[in-house]
Every structure is written in structure tokens, then in C-alpha cells.
Ligand SMILES: Nc1nc2c(c(=O)[nH]1)N(C=O)[C@@H](CNc1ccc(C(=O)N[C@@H](CCC(=O)O)C(=O)O)cc1)CN2
């Protein structure tokens with residue numbers, strides 16, 4: 001059955017000069033002929049009057065992409081319109097009356113996937129590229145969209161295929177005089193592959209931090225200036241400041257970009273013993289945030305009790321209110337009031353964040369889906385050597401291969417496609 005021809009606005013809906021409608025599907029050529037009179041030259045921007053019946057809709061730049069040399073692999077087109085909502089609406093209505101329907105989120109990329117233009121990992125990379133807000137996210141997304149993870153996983157699947165062939169040779173000729181080295185080599189190569197996967201799993205910590213952002217919690221006793229510090233770092237008055245101890249009850253989160261990386265700064269309730277149930281809950285949450293954060297800023301100041309809670313070595317110790325008294329040895333001295341020392345603190349934070357996201361050039365896994373797939377493959381590889389029967393060892397290798405195949409989408413993923421593509425925005 002022919003797929004329906006779909007269309008969507010590919011550009012944003014804010015006030016703008018140009019709006020791009022993209023089309024994909026077998027009726028594209030007919031629709032262009034109806035709207036423009038003739039088909040424009042392939043892949044060249046042509047200025048055309050768009051008409052529907054007697055109605056002149058717009059003067060637009062029109063691009064015609066005959067399949068399979070198109071993003072989706074189907075016939076496709078782009079209409080670069082004047083962005084007035086009434087213009088876009090008129091053209092959309094004309095397309096619907098010609099048999100097209102609005103696309104679902106991610107439907108263009110889903111068709112590109114179905115037509116073998118991109119695999120699932122590349123599609124996810126494209127989705128991340130569309131969402132990228134920081135330069136680190138852009139680089140990582142582009143790398144994945146360009147197939148870096150696909151090549152890695154395909155390479156592993158290929159090695160597994162060879163191992164499986166050797167394993168099957170052992171099954172088919174059990175009494176044959178296969179050199180005993182084969183069995184040993186198989187075990188060794190399987191273990192080697194498993195080690196590479198284990199190392200790759202570790203990159204997920206960095207990859208997911210780059211994609212989702214790092215969490216930095218600001219903790220310490222009441223009134224040391226945690227909220228003041230958050231406001232300084234955020235560059236705006238996000239959290240309330242007062243000289244009343246226990247001002248911040250629930251955590252306050254601010255998103256910002258530091259060292260090209262997305263970071264969520266969390267201001268937490270001042271940690272102290274309190275009878276007030278609300279404040280106690282605030283303290284409980286503060287401790288939980290500190291525990292789950294990628295980095296913790298431990299704040300203290302003159303006169304405040306120091307380090308009532310256990311301190312983790314990676315914590316950054318910040319001494320606030322240096323306008324009142326200098327910082328002791330081993331603390332970064334700042335004044336949230338005057339701004340003194342803030343640059344040093346930002347640089348230290350940036351350095352720690354770079355350390356937590358450093359990949360030394362490796363392509364990291366970037367999603368829980370990847371972590372789950374690699375973990376599954378790894379489990380099978382780790383089990384294989386402990387199975388007595390060569391048939392079972394072969395089956396374990398096959399299952400590991402399948403887990404990798406589901407990551408690229410090369411095998412058995414129908415059930416998974418909705419989850420992956422529904423996360424896309426419309427028009428992608
Ligand atoms: N106007 C516009 N800008 C865009 C896109 C688009 O579709 N339209 N893209 C959409 O995501 C991105 C560019 N990526 C693209 C990837 C493949 C093809 C494509 O048509 N590929 C064909 C033909 C290549 C060629 O002309 O030589 C192919 O690979 O066969 C187009 C865009 C970003 N910018």
C-alpha cells in the first residue's frame with residue numbers, strides 16, 4: 001500500500017520571515033504540479049506562484065526532491081513561504097484538500113529509517129541535534145547522527161558473527177580434530193569484546209551528562225549565602241535571599257550553560273537540626289540532592305558551623321562572605337555580595353565539569369536505551385563461557401548480536417519505534 005503523503009511545518013511558529021513546509025510521499029509530484037503549474041527542476045530553489053484553483057496563495061521558493069535521493073527516501077518537497085500564519089494555513093489547507101495529512105512527530109525521520117536512509121542511532125542523533133542547546137551537545141549529537149555509534153555497534157556485531165561461525169563449527173564437528181586453540185581463541189576473543197563493551201558502558205556517564213546536563217547542588221548550613229551564590233552564578237534573582245536562617249525550604253533549580261555544557265544548579269535548604277516539620281523535610285531533600293548531584297558546592301562562611309555532614313573528596317568547598325573575613329586554607333573564597341572570587345569559582349566548576357564529561361575522543365552512549373542494550377549484550381557474553389554445551393554458547397552469542405541489532409534498529413524493533421520517534425518534534 002502506498003504511504004500517505006505527509007506535510008509539516010519544519011520551521012518554528014514564532015514571528016518570522018520565512019516558514020518552511022516540507023512534504024514527503026508519493027503524491028508530492030502531483031501536488032507540486034497542481035500548486036506550481038509545473039514540476040521545478042530537482043533540488044534547485046525555484047521561485048513559483050503557488051495557486052489553488054483561482055486563489056493565489058503565495059510567491060514561494062519551491063524545492064523538489066525526487067526519491068530516493070531525498071531525506072526520507074520518498075519523493076519530497078519544500079515550500080519556503082512567507083511566514084504569516086494565514087499564508088501557512090492557506091497552503092496547509094490546499095495540501096489537505098489534495099490528499100496530504102499533517103505529519104506525526106518524527107514521521108519524516110521514521111520514514112527515512114523505514115527506507116534504510118538512516119538507522120535508529122542516527123535518527124536519535126538527528127533528534128538530539130534538533131534539541132541541542134550547548135556546543136558539547138551539538139558535537140555529540142552530530143557524531144551520533146553521522147553514525148559513530150552505529151559503526152561501533154555494527155563492528156561488534158560483525159565480530160560476533162565471526163565468533164558465532166567458529167562456535168558453530170565446533171557444534172557441527174564435535175569429534176572432528178578441530179585444533180584445541182580454536183576453543184581457547186573463541187573464549188579469548190569473546191572476553192576481549194566483552195571488555196570493550198564494559199569500557200563503552202562507562203562512557204555513558206559522560207554521554208548522558210552531556211545530553212541531559214550535569215547537576216550541581218549547593219549545600220551547607222543556613223544563612224551562609226547559598227541562595228545568594230545561586231543568584232550570582234545564574235546571573236538573576238532566582239532564589240529568595242534574606243537574613244532569616246531557613247529561608248530556602250524546597251530546592252530551587254536553575255538551568256544554565258557553563259563550559260559549553262548544560263547544568264542544573266540546585267539551591268537547597270540550609271542543613272541544621274530543626275523542630276519545624278517543613279524545614280526538616282527541606283533538609284532531607286537537600287541531603288538527597290547532594291547525594292545524587294554530579295558535583296556539590298559545600299558552602300560555609302565566617303561564624304557558620306563547618307561541615308556538619310560527611311564530605312565527599314570531589315566536593316568543591318566554597319567560603320562565602322570574604323568581604324567579612326578571608327577564606328581559610330583549602331577553600332575557594334568568594335563574596336556573593338560583591339562578586340569577588342566568582343570567576344575563580346566558575347573556572348573551578350567548569351574544570352570539574354569538563355573532567356566529568358571528558359571522553360578522550362570516544363563516541364559515548366547517550367541514552368538509557370543504549371545502556372540497556374549494551375548491558376544485555378554483555379550479560380550474554382559474560383554467560384557464554386560458563387555454558388557447557390557449545391549449542392548454548394552459540395545461542396548466547398546470537399542473543400548478544402540481537403541486542404546490538406536492536407540498538408541500530410537492523411533487527412526486530414517494530415515495538416520500539418513508537419517510543420523512539422514519538423520523542424521527536426513535528427516536522428523532523
Ligand atoms: N532546507 C532544509 N535544510 C535542512 C534539511 C532539510 O531537509 N531541508 N535537513 C534535513 O534533515 C538537514 C540537512 N540534511 C539532509 C540530509 C539529507 C538530505 C537529502 O536529500 N539527501 C539525499 C540527496 C543528497 C544530495 O542532494 O546530493 C541523499 O542522501 O540521497 C537533505 C538534507 C538540515 N538542513
Ligand SMILES: Nc1nc2c(ncn2[C@@H]2O[C@H](COP(=O)(O)OP(=O)(O)OP(=O)(O)O)[C@@H](O)[C@H]2O)c(=O)[nH]1
Pocket residue numbers: 221222223224225226227228229240241242243244245246247248249268269270271320321322323324334335336337338
Ligand atoms: N556580607 C555578606 N553577606 C552575604 C553574602 N552573601 C550573602 N549574604 C547575606 O547572608 C544572608 C543569607 O543569605 P542567603 O543567600 O539567604 O543564605 P542561604 O544560605 O541561602 O540561607 P538559607 O536559605 O536560610 O539556608 C543574607 O542576609 C545575605 O544578604 C556575602 O558575600 N557577604
Ligand SMILES: [K+]
Pocket residue numbers: 222223241242243244245246247248
Ligand atoms: K537565609
